Amino acid sequence: MKCQRALNEVFQQVFANPKLDIAPDMGPNDIDGWDSMAHVNLIAAVELHFKVKFDKKELRKIRTVGDLGQLVDSKLP
Amino acid sequence: MFPSSHVTMNLGDICQARVGGAIRADAVGLRLVTADLSARDYTFDQIDGMACQFANVLRDIGQDRGKVVAIFMPKGIEVFASFLGTLKAKSTVLSLFANFGDLALIDRLADCGASCVVTRRASLARLERIRTSLPALRVILVIDSDADLGQDVLSLPLRMGRASTTFQSARVDEETPSLIHYTSGSTGKPKGVQHVHGAAPHIAHSMAEVMQLKGDDLYWCTADHGWITGTSYGIIGPWLHGITQVQFTGGFDADSWFRVLVEQKVSVWYTAPTALRMLARADEVDYRSYDISHLRSIFSVGEPLNPEISRWGREALGRDIFDTWFQTETGGIMIANRPGLAIRPGSMGKPVSSIRAAILDDQGTPCSTRTTGHLCLGYPWSSMFRDYLNRTDTYRARFSQGFYDSGDLAYQDEDGYYWFAARNDDVINTSGHLVSPFEVESAVLELPEVAESGAVGAPDPVLFEKIVVFVALRRGFEASDELRMKIRLHVANRLSAAATPQEVIIVDRIPKNKSGKILRRVLRARYLGQDPGDLSTIEDQV
Numbered sequence: 001m002k003c004q005r006a007l008n009e010v011f012q013q014v015f016a017n018p019k020l021d022i023a024p025d026m027g028p029n030d031i032d033g034w035d036s037m038a039h040v041n042l043i044a045a046v047e048l049h050f051k052v053k054f055d056k057k058e059l060r061k062i063r064t065v066g067d068l069g070q071l072v073d074s075k076l077p
Numbered sequence: 078m079f080p081s082s083h084v085t086m087n088l089g090d091i092c093q094a095r096v097g098g099a100i101r102a103d104a105v106g107l108r109l110v111t112a113d114l115s116a117r118d119y120t121f122d123q124i125d126g127m128a129c130q131f132a133n134v135l136r137d138i139g140q141d142r143g144k145v146v147a148i149f150m151p152k153g154i155e156v157f158a159s160f161l162g163t164l165k166a167k168s169t170v171l172s173l174f175a176n177f178g179d180l181a182l183i184d185r186l187a188d189c190g191a192s193c194v195v196t197r198r199a200s201l202a203r204l205e206r207i208r209t210s211l212p213a214l215r216v217i218l219v220i221d222s223d224a225d226l227g228q229d230v231l232s233l234p235l236r237m238g239r240a241s242t243t244f245q246s247a248r249v250d251e252e253t254p255s256l257i258h259y260t261s262g263s264t265g266k267p268k269g270v271q272h273v274h275g276a277a278p279h280i281a282h283s284m285a286e287v288m289q290l291k292g293d294d295l296y297w298c299t300a301d302h303g304w305i306t307g308t309s310y311g312i313i314g315p316w317l318h319g320i321t322q323v324q325f326t327g328g329f330d331a332d333s334w335f336r337v338l339v340e341q342k343v344s345v346w347y348t349a350p351t352a353l354r355m356l357a358r359a360d361e362v363d364y365r366s367y368d369i370s371h372l373r374s375i376f377s378v379g380e381p382l383n384p385e386i387s388r389w390g391r392e393a394l395g396r397d398i399f400d401t402w403f404q405t406e407t408g409g410i411m412i413a414n415r416p417g418l419a420i421r422p423g424s425m426g427k428p429v430s431s432i433r434a435a436i437l438d439d440q441g442t443p444c445s446t447r448t449t450g451h452l453c454l455g456y457p458w459s460s461m462f463r464d465y466l467n468r469t470d471t472y473r474a475r476f477s478q479g480f481y482d483s484g485d486l487a488y489q490d491e492d493g494y495y496w497f498a499a500r501n502d503d504v505i506n507t508s509g510h511l512v513s514p515f516e517v518e519s520a521v522l523e524l525p526e527v528a529e530s531g532a533v534g535a536p537d538p539v540l541f542e543k544i545v546v547f548v549a550l551r552r553g554f555e556a557s558d559e560l561r562m563k564i565r566l567h568v569a570n571r572l573s574a575a576a577t578p579q580e581v582i583i584v585d586r587i588p589k590n591k592s593g594k595i596l597r598r599v600l601r602a603r604y605l606g607q608d609p610g611d612l613s614t615i616e617d618q619v
Contacts, residue, residue, distance in 0.1 A: 013563075013566060014566055014569075015570070016178070016179075016566070016570035017202060019202065028112075028328065029151075029199075030199060031199060032199040032200045032202065032203055033175075033176055033178075033203075033570075033574070035151070035175065035176050035328050035574060036328030036329040036330070037176060037573075037574035037575055037577070038176060038569065038574040039328065040574075040577075041565060041566060041569050041574060041577055044562065044565070045562055045566065048558055048559070048562050060330075060332075
């Protein structure tokens with residue numbers, strides 16, 4: 001993930017955990033507070049931070065940090 | 078109000094097989110389906126054994142008899158074992174949403190003096206952050222660590238592994254405290270709603286009358302255990318009847334949820350209108366292509382079911398959706414649609430047969446047909462709450478002339494159907510979660526950029542109501558998308574993701590009356606483009 005460092009900052013902000021250190025294989029069970037409602041906030045924060053937009057089909061594929069990171073990478077210039 | 082108290086069944090023993098009872102030890106009591114849709118079955122005997130182990134652990138660490146044990150984790154087998162085990166040990170369960178933020182946790186854990194929290198490793202950092210605000214907290218049990226993590230941060234698996242699968246449950250009477258759920262009001266902190274072991278008769282009766290379960294049913298209640306529905310009808314109710322229940326440990330996802338329904342052959346489904354609305358909007362799923370012939374009944378709870386979703390249920394699923402109504406305080410279903418009662422789309426239905434409901438005016442006089450008034454319930458009934466913790470005066474104020482005032486406004490039609498009109502306060506019902514505008518405003522005010530805030534609920538096609546927060550900034554700060562996001566995330570982390578403001582509107586001033594009270598009706602009217610009404614009491618025109 002090229003965006004990992006910046007993505008980590010977004011995760012830290014969304015889940016209010018400055019010590020959070022994301023890894024590609026992490027999912028909702030590994031990060032405190034990452035449930036379906038918090039996921040909506042996460043996506044909105046990622047879209048705002050990276051100035052990108054995800055469509056419904058792309059969103060359905062996100063299961064892990066790595067899925068999200070790859071999606072962001074694919075949209076960055 | 079409750080003059081007599083008799084020895085009754087300990088609610089922690091509901092999975093225990095008894096001669097002539099509903100439970101067969103080797104029957105499946107729980108099927109846990111994980112996010113990848115794999116399933117694991119637990120027999121009633123296994124569930125009861127784990128509950129006994131948990132009760133033994135509590136006794137060993139001095140957390141039995143009169144303590145408050147908080148369950149703070151996502152759905153999993155440990156939720157059920159710790160819920161029942163705590164009751165067996167005669168301590169009280171505090172059932173929390175796993176997504177509660179720091180402020181929400183402090184308000185609840187400190188108010189009820191919880192001395193034990195059962196949680197997972199991922200939530201430890203959150204608890205450590207607030208630990209100094211929780212002087213009563215003695216021990217944290219961690220469900221996913223095989224070793225102790227500190228002197229008072231203990232491994233639950235380690236202790237469960239050593240504990241006996243038998244436990245002589247504590248003797249309880251009908252008034253013995255069992256469970257606390259917190260609920261929000263317009264003002265002040267959330268209130269701890271106290272329930273008792275004697276709640277079983279109404280929960281069992283309402284479930285039988287409304288859901289009409291049969292012995293071979295597979296029942297799925299989607300509610301989280303942090304919600305009264307998740308405990309009354311996601312733990313206690315089905316097992317009082319010896320029914321096998323499915324629980325899904327993944328998050329909401331239309332395709333996954335529908336696959337659970339289909340693959341597990343769920344026959345009775347209890348869910349929320351928000352989930353049904355999200356399913357209805359998931360246009361990528363062709364529901365007609367699935368075989369749901371086994372699905373006999375669908376019920377919903379949490380917020381009024383709009384007629385459009387009733388129609389969607391008939392068209393897309395070929396099923397009626399039966400809306401039900403109750404509250405944290407009532408502990409069980411009070412008014413409901415159910416099979417055998419003709420549905421009037423949008424109506425709450427009719428009272429459960431043992432419940433006396435009435436629409437009363439401000440003086441306590443019955444309202445005439447189709448006149449909106451206070452929705453009140455004649456008391457007592459077994460599952461009703463017994464107190465607001467530390468706020469007994471507020472509790473007593475809800476009762477008058479033999480009736481409990483629900484705080485909802487409703488009317489009755491000429492055929493006895495009840496129709497919800499509105500809340501009688503400013504509480505926001507967002508996807509079934511009652512959120513206090515005061516709590517949202519307080520959280521927003523913690524941010525250094527914010528001078529004033531006002532929160533209101535506004536209609537939303539999916540959430541029923543969305544939270545809209547108006548914010549006046551301190552001098553030197555400017556509105557930006559980043560600041561709006563910061564406010565959203567701050568509220569989510571301090572309260573819960575469910576309390577996230579969907580819109581943040583920056584204004585110059587928040588309208589208040591001359592005594593400083595936020596005029597939320599003015600904010601709501603402004604948002605909806607309506608006439609704000611009488612502005613004579615406003616501090617300054619805005």
